[in-house]
Amino acid sequence: MFTSFRCVTDGCTAYDGTPLIARLRTEEKDLGGVIMIVYILLFLFVTIGIFNLIMAVFIDNVTDGSTKKRQRQLGANAPKTEWLISSVLRNIILTKILHKEAEEEAWNGDYHAHGRRPSKILKEKLAALQEMYGYKPHTIHEYEQLSNEIRKEMGRRNVVVTREEFNHWLSGEKELITTLDDSEIDLSCKSDLFDVLDADLSGELEFEEMIDGLLKCRGPASKTDIIAVRLKTALLVKLMIDLNWIRLLSFAMLLARPAGSCKIYAEFWFWGAEENGRWVASLGVYKCWLESLCGNQGISCKKPVLAIGNRAWASGRNCFVHGAAISACAHAGRWEQAVQLLADLREDRLDSNIILVSAAISACSHAGCWEQAVQLLAGLGEDRLDANIILVSAAVSACEKGGAWQTALQLLGDLTRSRIDADVIITNAAISACEKGEQWTQALSLLAGLDTARLEADVISYNAAISACGRCEKWSLAVGLLSDLRECRLQASTITCNAVISACGQSQEWQRAMNFLQDVKEQRLEASTVTMSAAISACEAGGQWTIALQLLEDITSSRLEANIVAYNAAVSACGIAGQWEQSLSFLGLLPQRSLQPDIYTYSAVISAFSDGEHWDPQWEQALHLFDELSELKLLPNIVTFGATVTACEKGVVLHVHRLMSC
Structure with a gap:
C-alpha cells in the first residue's frame, strides 16, 4: 500500500524526470480531472490512516502505562487505603453501638456520675473518636x-x-461512599457487593472479612487476579480430595470401633492411599492412628511408607519418608514402631543416615527407654555412621529421664575420648541424670568441669546441681550454689528458688525455706504452685503445721491452684503435730477442689490417727480409711500398713488398760 501511494504521488517518475501524475494529466486530457480526484482522495485516506494508526499506538501505550502506574499506586497505597476504610467502618460501627447503648440507658432511666445524661456522654465519646x-x-x-x-x-x-x-451503609453513609470511590472500588452494582465479599456464604460479614474483601476489589481485574483464582481453585480441589479420603477413614473407624476390627479398616485406608499416591496423607493419618485407641492392634509401619508408590521410591524420597514416619512415631510416643521402622529400613537394604537414627533415638528418649537409645547409638557402626553431638545428646537425655546416671557419665566420657567437644546442653542432661540418681558429688564435678572446658554454665546447670544437693540433704551446698549463680551475674528463676526451698525443707531447715520464699516475692519472681508446695513440705518436715496451713490458704486465695502434693504436705504436717481433725477435714475437702486423693494422702491421715494423743475412737476410723483404699483401687504401701497397725495397737492397749482399771 505504501509503495502504491508513493508511486501515485511523487515517488515514481518517467525516464525524462516527469512525475507520473503530471504525465497522466497531460497525456490523458479526458481523464485528467478524475485522476486528480482519485489522487487527492488516496492521499487523504492514506495520510489519515497512518495518522490514526500512530495515534492508536500512542494511546494504547499511554493507557497501558497509566494502568500499570495506577496498579503500582494501588499497591503502594494499600496500607493507607486499609487504614482509611477500617477507620470509616469502625466509626460507623462504634456510632451504632454507642447509639444503641444510649437508647438502652435512656429506656432504663439510668444516669451516670455527676448527673450527666447518656446523650451527653455519647457526645463526649464521639468527640474523643473524632480527635x-x-x-x-x-x-x-x-x-x-x-x-x-x-x-x-x-x-x-x-x-x-x-x-x-x-x-444501608452503601446508600446513606456518604463518608463510606466517598472513601470507596477514592479507593477505586466499583460501586456500580451495590446490591451485588455483599455477595462478592461473603465468600463463605454465611449471610454475615466479619470485620476482617469485610476489610480484606474490599481491598481486593480495588482497581480493574488483571491477569494476576485470574492466575491467583486458578491456583486457589486447584488447591481447593486438592484439599477436597484429601478431605474425602479422611472422611472415608473417619467413617471406617466409626464403623470399626464397635466391632473391634480397626486393623481391617486401617489396612483398607493404607491400600487406598498407596493406590492413589496419597503418601503424605497416609503418613499424617498414620500419626493420628498411633495416637488413637486402635493404635495397639498391630498395624504395620510399612503400610504408610509403601503408600508413597514406585515414583516416590525412584525419586529418592526414601530417607525423607522414613524420617517423617519415625518422627510421627516419636510424637505419638510409639518408640517401638520407630525402632521397628529403622530395622525395616535395614532389611530393605536401604542406606540409613544420621537424621533417621537421631529421630529413632529421640523417640526412645521421649519414652524414657534409655537402654534402647544406647543400643541404637552403639549400632551406628553397622551403618558406617559416626556419632555426633546431637546423637549423644539424645542418648544422654534418655538416660537422664531413666535415671541411668552411670550410663550418662559413660557416654559423656566416650564423647570426650572421641575428640568431640561437649556443650552445655549435654552436660546439663548429665547433671540432671546425677540429680535423679542422688549423686551430688558427680553433679558438682560436672558443674565444675564446665569452667575447665571453657563453657559458661547457665541457670539450668545450677538448677540441676542445686536439686542434686537438695535430694541428698546438702542444703548448705545448695545455698552456696545459689550464691555462685548470682556471682556469675545469672538471674535466678522460679525453678532455682524451688530447688533451694526443697533442699532446705528436706534438711528440716524450714526457717531458711521461709526466708527464700520471701526472697522470691522481693525479687518479683512469680511463685508457682510448686514453690508453695515446696515451702509447705519444708514446714511439714519442721513440724510447723500452722504455717503450712497459712501457706495453703495463700495458694487458694491467690490465682494459683493447689495440687495434691500441697494438700498431702499440709495433711502430713497436721498429722505429725497430732491434729488429726485437720487432716480428716482436708481429706473431705479434696473432692470439692476437684482433686483425687492418692495413697500418700491416706497414709498421712492414717498416720495422724496413730500419732494422736487420744486413740480410743480413732483406730476404727483408721481401719475405715484403710478399707476405702480397695474401693479407690489404691495399693497400700509400707507406711500405710505401719500407720494402720500402730493406730489399732494403741487403741487395743488403751481399751485393755480401761478394762483393768474397772
Missing part, C-alpha cells in the same frame, strides 16, 4: 500498626454485619 481520627499517619508502618489495632478492637467486639446493614 483520634484527627491524627494523620505518614509512614507505611504507622498505617499498618493502626490498621492492626482497629482489627483487634473489632475482633474483641465480635462485630458482624448483615446484608441489610451493609446495603
Whole structure:
C-alpha cells in the first residue's frame, strides 16, 4: 500500500524526470480531472490512516502505562487505603453501638456520675473518636500498626454485619461512599457487593472479612487476579480430595470401633492411599492412628511408607519418608514402631543416615527407654555412621529421664575420648541424670568441669546441681550454689528458688525455706504452685503445721491452684503435730477442689490417727480409711500398713488398760 501511494504521488517518475501524475494529466486530457480526484482522495485516506494508526499506538501505550502506574499506586497505597476504610467502618460501627447503648440507658432511666445524661456522654465519646481520627499517619508502618489495632478492637467486639446493614451503609453513609470511590472500588452494582465479599456464604460479614474483601476489589481485574483464582481453585480441589479420603477413614473407624476390627479398616485406608499416591496423607493419618485407641492392634509401619508408590521410591524420597514416619512415631510416643521402622529400613537394604537414627533415638528418649537409645547409638557402626553431638545428646537425655546416671557419665566420657567437644546442653542432661540418681558429688564435678572446658554454665546447670544437693540433704551446698549463680551475674528463676526451698525443707531447715520464699516475692519472681508446695513440705518436715496451713490458704486465695502434693504436705504436717481433725477435714475437702486423693494422702491421715494423743475412737476410723483404699483401687504401701497397725495397737492397749482399771 505504501509503495502504491508513493508511486501515485511523487515517488515514481518517467525516464525524462516527469512525475507520473503530471504525465497522466497531460497525456490523458479526458481523464485528467478524475485522476486528480482519485489522487487527492488516496492521499487523504492514506495520510489519515497512518495518522490514526500512530495515534492508536500512542494511546494504547499511554493507557497501558497509566494502568500499570495506577496498579503500582494501588499497591503502594494499600496500607493507607486499609487504614482509611477500617477507620470509616469502625466509626460507623462504634456510632451504632454507642447509639444503641444510649437508647438502652435512656429506656432504663439510668444516669451516670455527676448527673450527666447518656446523650451527653455519647457526645463526649464521639468527640474523643473524632480527635483520634484527627491524627494523620505518614509512614507505611504507622498505617499498618493502626490498621492492626482497629482489627483487634473489632475482633474483641465480635462485630458482624448483615446484608441489610451493609446495603444501608452503601446508600446513606456518604463518608463510606466517598472513601470507596477514592479507593477505586466499583460501586456500580451495590446490591451485588455483599455477595462478592461473603465468600463463605454465611449471610454475615466479619470485620476482617469485610476489610480484606474490599481491598481486593480495588482497581480493574488483571491477569494476576485470574492466575491467583486458578491456583486457589486447584488447591481447593486438592484439599477436597484429601478431605474425602479422611472422611472415608473417619467413617471406617466409626464403623470399626464397635466391632473391634480397626486393623481391617486401617489396612483398607493404607491400600487406598498407596493406590492413589496419597503418601503424605497416609503418613499424617498414620500419626493420628498411633495416637488413637486402635493404635495397639498391630498395624504395620510399612503400610504408610509403601503408600508413597514406585515414583516416590525412584525419586529418592526414601530417607525423607522414613524420617517423617519415625518422627510421627516419636510424637505419638510409639518408640517401638520407630525402632521397628529403622530395622525395616535395614532389611530393605536401604542406606540409613544420621537424621533417621537421631529421630529413632529421640523417640526412645521421649519414652524414657534409655537402654534402647544406647543400643541404637552403639549400632551406628553397622551403618558406617559416626556419632555426633546431637546423637549423644539424645542418648544422654534418655538416660537422664531413666535415671541411668552411670550410663550418662559413660557416654559423656566416650564423647570426650572421641575428640568431640561437649556443650552445655549435654552436660546439663548429665547433671540432671546425677540429680535423679542422688549423686551430688558427680553433679558438682560436672558443674565444675564446665569452667575447665571453657563453657559458661547457665541457670539450668545450677538448677540441676542445686536439686542434686537438695535430694541428698546438702542444703548448705545448695545455698552456696545459689550464691555462685548470682556471682556469675545469672538471674535466678522460679525453678532455682524451688530447688533451694526443697533442699532446705528436706534438711528440716524450714526457717531458711521461709526466708527464700520471701526472697522470691522481693525479687518479683512469680511463685508457682510448686514453690508453695515446696515451702509447705519444708514446714511439714519442721513440724510447723500452722504455717503450712497459712501457706495453703495463700495458694487458694491467690490465682494459683493447689495440687495434691500441697494438700498431702499440709495433711502430713497436721498429722505429725497430732491434729488429726485437720487432716480428716482436708481429706473431705479434696473432692470439692476437684482433686483425687492418692495413697500418700491416706497414709498421712492414717498416720495422724496413730500419732494422736487420744486413740480410743480413732483406730476404727483408721481401719475405715484403710478399707476405702480397695474401693479407690489404691495399693497400700509400707507406711500405710505401719500407720494402720500402730493406730489399732494403741487403741487395743488403751481399751485393755480401761478394762483393768474397772
